[in-house]
Amino acid sequence: MWSDTVTSVQIVVHTHAEGDWTVLTVAGDLDVVGAPDLRQFVMTAVREGKHRLIVDLTGVDFVDSFGLGVIIGSLKRTRLLDGDMMLVVPEPRIRRVFELCDLDRVFTLHHTLADAVEVGP
């Protein structure tokens, strides 16, 4: 089992393994400033061969269209490499942003990390 925590200007990302999945636990705001940082963390993970990602947004306080765009791009990158990506989104106000853009039909939005690991994509 490994884990790592990296802090950018706007967000904090803790990374650890959960079975076959790599979990990115994110805290902060996913907006025009924070979302590009998440993109870098995802690209680093993908470059390291981690193509099955769980992005845990439990600690995220705010998401706008920039955050959604980076998450859509991250899913695309993993699927291009025969991987996949799941999201953990327990906060109703964050889920609402996904739902208003019909992204709950693109991603399975899990309430907990345990649900994501148990149920899968």
Next chain:
Amino acid sequence: MTDSGIGEEDPPDSESTFRQGQLVLEIPARTEFVSLVRVVVAAAAEIEPDMDSDRIDDLRVAVSEATTNAIEAHGLSGSLDRIRIQCNLADDEISVVVHDEGVGFDPEELPELPDPASPERLEYESGLGVHLMRMLADESEVSSTDEGTDVKLVVYSSKRRREGRLR
């Protein structure tokens, strides 16, 4: 000395405007200021007792989208002018006008997003901002010319929304 300008509009146009509360922010066209705008507008909305947290969350996202678009527009045009955010507070609604002097855009020309079930949907990483503004605000209006854009967003209190549905 900070390069942001935060203050009450002066002088107030009338007694009623003063009572309603009007707040004006002027910020440099820099993305680092978007979170400041969210914090100030949300804090102003919290002053109104009828504005509950769900509606303030909607307002935060909508204002974030409009402010980010304004900053991008200034970046595209090379404008060094500040972006102006005017917030009008009333008992049952908050209206916000975000004004920029960048290149304008036609919101009707934005591409229609494919169905979420379609693989093509993943090709659209941007273009959700205007959609979110329209979904989250009770009224939204974009007035855009080559010389700039005004985005007006109005968010009603939950009480007003409920009363509206009962009529």
